[in-house]
């Protein structure tokens with residue numbers, strides 16, 4: 735067989751928090767400063783070797799923009815894991831995780847879906863609006879894995895995807 739595990743993930747969160755950038759860093763080890771908003775849904779594959787097993791990740795990158803919601807909602811159903819992304823320099827993007835995105839997950843995803851919370855743009859700590867400790871406690875309460883990442887510097891990107899993959903493999 736081509737792989738031992740196939741894991742389907744969907745990335746959601748407000749527009750411009752860096753969903754596509756996180757995925758591009760993870761899949762191709764690339765980063766671009768220019769902002770190209772996602773239209774509808776995009777996807778990439780990435781194969782990891784985890785404890786000697788071949789794990790194929792199929793990762794759907796959704797548009798944060800509201801006008802694409804009906805398209806993007808349809809992808810939640812088949813997901814093993816959902817990656818919720820906010821931007822540490824934008825407090826609204828974090829507040830919307832609780833206010834909006836988790837309700838979307840509740841409405842459209844499988845009940846036992848694994849959740850990963852990413853506070854992206856950790857390289858911009860001088861512009862930080864969302865405190866790490868507060869989110870840590872929040873994530874623990876909600877049984878979500880939590881990492882602060884930077885698509886720009888690569889910080890914690892691999893670790894985050896590795897972590898949700900391992901959690902799903904041990905289910």
Ligand code: GTP
Pocket residue numbers: 747748749750751752753754755756766767768769770771772773796797798799854855856857858883884885886887
């Ligand atoms: P939509 O597709 O519109 O939903 O946005 P998105 O969440 O996919 O955001 P995208 O990845 O397109 O990034 C938006 C902007 O933020 C781009 O200009 C990126 O270069 C920038 N960006 C993304 N991640 C980081 C990061 O970790 N650090 C910094 N400094 N900039 C980032």
Ligand code: MG
Pocket residue numbers: 753754755770771772795796797798
């Ligand atoms: Mg995008």
